[in-house]
Amino acid sequence: MLWPSRKGRPLKILVLGLLVQTALLTSAGRAELRKVKVGDTMPEFSLPDATGATFTYKHGASKVLTLTFLPTVQSRFERAIADIEAVAGVLPETAEGLGFAGVISGSAGKELLKSSGSGSKPGFRILLDGQYHLWGTLGVVAAPTVVIVGKDDRVLWIKAGYGYDFVPVVRAYLNQAMGIAQETAPEQAQHVKAVTNDTVVARLQRHLQMARILEQKGRLESAIAEVQKAIELDPDSIEPPLVLGELFCRSGRNKEALELTGKLKAVRKTHKARLLLLSGWARRQMGELEPAEKLLIEATTLDPESARALFELGKVYQAQSRTGKAMESYRKALTLVFDTSDRVEVSNRGQGSDPVSQK
């Protein structure tokens, strides 16, 4: 779920508008009760709640109404209440323009509330429709049935039945009615997604993570072996070879590092900077200070926030006995490492989170 931020707001509003329109087009004429269908004006009504207070729905209030006709079979009633509370549970901040009510039709209402311990709660009132009047006015045939009415008093969505997708679908349409931006169109909410951890990206990331842990432990050869497995999984991804180049440099395998960087082609600026850094780092370690300096200056120009490139440049200057320049470079590197609230962010900068997307 995304609230529209100021930045990019027009785009998000447009997307939201399109989603609303799409949902209306696809749902209109499909979902209907005996007497009311999507797009109709919701009839006005009044019903008492469990405490005897009256809940009145009147047109023109500019409020979203979510009305749930609750089942009267105890177990299903409790399940429905739990699910509706799960939907309502994430709404407090946004529920200002929302009327949220459950309706128990028939004579069982009071008994049911008493035995289940449920009652009207702030934000979610349970109404009693003892004589099935509202049930009949709308033409409900089964419980639970959820009716969501927009701020314009028109029925936006109706769902009869109580399926596995009750929570995500009700929430999606409620978000839509409330104008809360969301990542997918409401009708997509019933499409089930499940976590899969055996994708190439997931497996590749596992090897890279393990390589990082091994690197921290100083087990560079084992780390290199892990990265090579990551490369085998997706030879087109640029992140694993860049990590491998760094490990080659760290373990003094400079020729291999240069060979590797010679084969890689980077598109993104940060990747180009990392390639230059690796070449400069390897050449510095091979004693080729002039080309190393040139490469590292280029790297720091492309990515001025690469602490490693600045550190390597400092080492080049130190080896050239250019102490002042070396100190300046080291200082910049140290500033980048320590003068930031999030060191992790710095160390990961340019590495990205999704290696495949960096192809």
Place this chain on the structure above:
Amino acid sequence: MAKRVYRVVIVFMCVLISGALAVDKPTTPQKTCATDECHADYGKKAFVHGPVGLGDCKACHKPLNPQEHTYEFDRKGRDLCEYCHLDQATKKNIHEPVKTGDCIECHDPHSSDGKFLIPEKTVAALCAKCHTVTEGFAFLHGPTAVGECTVCHQSHSSDYPDLLVSDHAELCFSCHVVTQRELKKYEFIHEPTKNDCIGCHDPHGGSDSKLVKNLAPFLCYTCHKDIQKIAENSTYQHSVVGDIGGCMNCHTPHASTVKFLLKKDAATLCITCHDKPVGISEDEVLPAFTDEIEDKEFKHGPVAENDCSGCHVTHGGEHFRLLAKEYPPQFYAPFSKENYALCFSCHPESVVLTRETSDLTDFRNGNLNLHYVHVNKPDKGRTCRSCHATHASNLPKHIRESVPYGVWKLPIKFEKTETGGRCTPGCHLPYNYDRQSPEVYER
């Protein structure tokens, strides 16, 4: 005789030569012990213990009797090593050799070709001296496979069980970052996924590639005993549940966007099998569900909502066709609420119990509730299936075109009007009903 003398002379000469070549043990305290003549190999390996490198043998050894060249340790037990290595045993759980002061079980106190002075070529080889964790596994966990035990375990002490480097879940997610990232997007997460991966997975290896401790359904039954009971003891069993890997036909083990951790929407899961006739016993074949709903205009609510579990239980049950509750299978049945428990799960029982209504149903003549008239009879009440197709039909309210009545397909011929309808069934004379202008029926 001469031969024997010759042998004695040879042995005597050898003793003399070896005595001349041997270095005498020093009988006074020396500055260091690791010299070219004595204990020479101590300082020549890739990794040398600090005091040995400095030649400061007294850091650990103190002379007992210099003349006899006997020494004892400067401190006893754990204190010997902990005198310098203070922080190795400070955590809650301590590795057994550390606890007992047997540091030399894992470390050579003088020097080694292995990092951290371990006497084996790899950490894994060292650990394997005591811990056999890979036996019988066809698949190994990544760190185990490459012998990197210390990716997950501390060598000396840890605040976490099994000397883990961090909390279980945190540890697993340190490599399984994509899973961790994905989980944040899901509302329905399998409880062990949150903090107990090793509830289901063996962290060292397994007989299948997912490294699960056992295959479904047996693994799942270790917690879901209620489901096991249903699956194994129900009168009507769902055959796929008990298959090896059965649970995974419908459920995903980590997280899903919907309840019950379904891996697809319910209808898609069901028609994986029920898109074709399924033999449920030697002489009974269940027709393909997809044939029953194909091209049908009016679907029963749960069918329209892709929710087969609205009426059917999935693991096993006590009612035919794996229905969730009682539902009369025949044309006639005496009315009782219990008999219709399935339908009354969603539809209020008042629909059948109330004789007069203006709201409950559209199937009424004026206010006379025709559901009441048809169903609520002590002997030959018409069951729901007499008029309604349970999955779908081409008539409004998914009314059947015909209903099996013995060998006869009894027609219903239902026609809907704006304010009522008309039936011309095999059961009775043609009758109209009208909510606004009620028909007068002759008795």
